[in-house]
Amino acid sequence: xxxxxxxxxxxxxxxxxxxxxxxxxxxxxxLTKLDETNKQVISFADQLKNLQDILKNPKQRGVxxxxxxxxxxxxxxxxxxxxxxxxxxxxxxxxxxxxxxDKIIPVDSKFSLxxxxxxxxxxxQTERGRLEKLFVNDLKNRIVAxxxxxxxxxxxxxxxxxxxxxxxxxxDLLVNKIGAVTEETENLIQRAAGKYRVIIVSPTSFLAYLxxxxxxxxxxxxxxSAKEIMKRVEDLGRHLSSHDEHMxxxxxxxxxxxxxxxxxxxxxxxxxxxxxKITGSSNGIEPIALEKPDIG
Numbered sequence: 001x002x003x004x005x006x007x008x009x010x011x012x013x014x015x016x017x018x019x020x021x022x023x024x025x026x027x028x029x030x031l032t033k034l035d036e037t038n039k040q041v042i043s044f045a046d047q048l049k050n051l052q053d054i055l056k057n058p059k060q061r062g063v064x065x066x067x068x069x070x071x072x073x074x075x076x077x078x079x080x081x082x083x084x085x086x087x088x089x090x091x092x093x094x095x096x097x098x099x100x101x102d103k104i105i106p107v108d109s110k111f112s113l114x115x116x117x118x119x120x121x122x123x124x125q126t127e128r129g130r131l132e133k134l135f136v137n138d139l140k141n142r143i144v145a146x147x148x149x150x151x152x153x154x155x156x157x158x159x160x161x162x163x164x165x166x167x168x169x170x171x172d173l174l175v176n177k178i179g180a181v182t183e184e185t186e187n188l189i190q191r192a193a194g195k196y197r198v199i200i201v202s203p204t205s206f207l208a209y210l211x212x213x214x215x216x217x218x219x220x221x222x223x224x225s226a227k228e229i230m231k232r233v234e235d236l237g238r239h240l241s242s243h244d245e246h247m248x249x250x251x252x253x254x255x256x257x258x259x260x261x262x263x264x265x266x267x268x269x270x271x272x273x274x275x276x277k278i279t280g281s282s283n284g285i286e287p288i289a290l291e292k293p294d295i296g
Contacts, residue, residue: 065109066095068165072203073098076210088154095163100213106149107161110142116169139173139188147196159197163206170202 066084073082073096086097086104096107115135122128146162164170173189192198201209 065163065165068203069096069107069109069163072206072210076207076214088151090151090154092149092151092154094149094160098210098213100157100216102155104154104156105159105161105213106146106151106156107163108146108149109163109165110146113166113169114138136188140191143188143192143196143198143200146198150197159193159199161206161209162192162198162200164200164202167202167204170200170205173200 070084073084077098080099082096082098084096085093086106087093094106095109098105098107115131115138119128119131119135122131143162146160149160150156150158152158173187189200192200199209
């Protein structure tokens with residue numbers, strides 16, 4: 001009986017131990033999975049931090065803006081119709097240049113967010129007012145900095161695009177507000193276009209402008225095709241006119257030949273009469289009548 005109890009206890013202990021080991025394995029597996037997830041979260045957080053660090057650096061942030069600009073151009077414009085980091089003969093370099101026939105449209109990429117973000121983050125009205133003025137001043141300075149890319153003597157159009165890769169800022173400019181700016185500000189879009197000939201665009205509005213440029217390119221291609229067709233029609237008309245002149249000359253020559261032929265047979269007829277008088281018989285040759293060609 002004692003052995004039986006010990007055997008049962010051993011079996012129960014073994015069973016519980018097996019269950020415990022299963023639980024431990026399951027917990028270990030879950031912890032391992034959780035650890036992997038945690039590592040992914042940490043990695044993602046690190047990537048976000050790296051992105052934030054990049055965006056805090058104006059120069060690196062500018063590269064992001066240029067990359068965004070290049071992506072838009074690459075997706076919309078045909079190859080060869082634009083160039084990034086375009087250098088003018090005088091040494092000036094613009095972020096992008098769009099080529100339309102014999103003109104160059106300069107595009108500068110601007111990305112000013114420091115003061116804009118501070119405006120949205122602060123609740124202090126005095127600080128907000130100070131940051132609003134700084135941000136508006138930032139944009140004005142960037143508009144002024146874009147204007148020199150307009151160089152008609154270097155083949156540019158009489159306007160330039162200022163690309164802001166931030167829809168919210170562009171919208172706020174469009175409705176005459178700057179982000180969380182509560183006071184009315186001068187409409188910088190109108191000011192930029194009217195005074196400096198700088199057209200401020202966001203990704204969406206820039207696409208609309210590019211579509212207009214593409215339509216212009218297509219129209220010019222159609223115009224060039226029409227010119228080519230007209231040239232070929234003119235060539236055809238000239239060739240037909242030349243052909244007509246040659247045909248008239250040929251007709252005149254054929255007419256002269258027909259006249260000579262008729263006259264020759266008339267003379268031959270006289271010879272036949274002479275033979276008749278001498279021999280008393282005729283050959284009876286009748287000339288074939290030829291009609292002169294109509295060369296009118």
